[in-house]
Amino acid sequence: MDQKFLNKIAFLDSKQREKLIPPEVLIGQMPIQKDHALLDVGAGSGFFTIPMAESTSNKVYALDPDRRMLSVIETKAKEKGLNNIELIQDYLEDLSLQNESVVFAMASLILHEVGSLSKALSTIYEVLKTEGHLLCLEYEKDDKVIEGPPMAIRIGSDELERALAFIGFNIVKKTQINDAIYTILAIKKEK
Numbered sequence: 001m002d003q004k005f006l007n008k009i010a011f012l013d014s015k016q017r018e019k020l021i022p023p024e025v026l027i028g029q030m031p032i033q034k035d036h037a038l039l040d041v042g043a044g045s046g047f048f049t050i051p052m053a054e055s056t057s058n059k060v061y062a063l064d065p066d067r068r069m070l071s072v073i074e075t076k077a078k079e080k081g082l083n084n085i086e087l088i089q090d091y092l093e094d095l096s097l098q099n100e101s102v103v104f105a106m107a108s109l110i111l112h113e114v115g116s117l118s119k120a121l122s123t124i125y126e127v128l129k130t131e132g133h134l135l136c137l138e139y140e141k142d143d144k145v146i147e148g149p150p151m152a153i154r155i156g157s158d159e160l161e162r163a164l165a166f167i168g169f170n171i172v173k174k175t176q177i178n179d180a181i182y183t184i185l186a187i188k189k190e191k
Contacts, residue, residue, distance in 0.1 A: 023051045036103035042110025046073035053082045063088045097127045108137040121167045128188045145180045
């Protein structure tokens with residue numbers, strides 16, 4: 001593995017990130033039950049995938065286009081004795097999960113990287129069951145916040161709310177985690 005990739009893993013798994021966005025706390029606040037199938041969009045190193053897999057006996061789909069990231073998740077799952085994670089190497093826009101097969105989806109700091117926000121959200125909408133939840137974490141589009149991705153690709157919370165509503169989601173809750181990061185919890189309602 002090259003140094004750039006190792007540095008990315010170190011950042012994704014850092015104690016600083018864990019303190020900022022405690023995965024178990026965040027997932028513990030979600031309406032996840034033991035029999036729910038879950039989806040982690042842009043799973044990365046498994047920061048959320050592993051605690052999600054610990055919160056359900058059903059399948060957790062870990063989606064990431066980078067095979068090396070999925071290998072990291074696979075290693076962590078083996079170490080923890082988790083066998084309910086299904087690794088999917090693909091881009092969100094090309095996700096081929098069965099429609100209405102997932103009860104909860106998480107898109108953590110990944111939506112600003114997709115080619116088409118509306119296509120990405122539509123894909124998640126399709127794989128979610130009715131009354132299923134989507135939790136989005138993103139960087140606020142605020143010139144005062146230096147950390148995070150370039151301002152040009154960020155998605156402001158108001159913009160994401162509008163995009164979610166346009167696709168057919170109802171907004172349940174918006175939370176500002178800190179100056180840089182916000183979450184939006186949305187639910188899929190019948191059209």
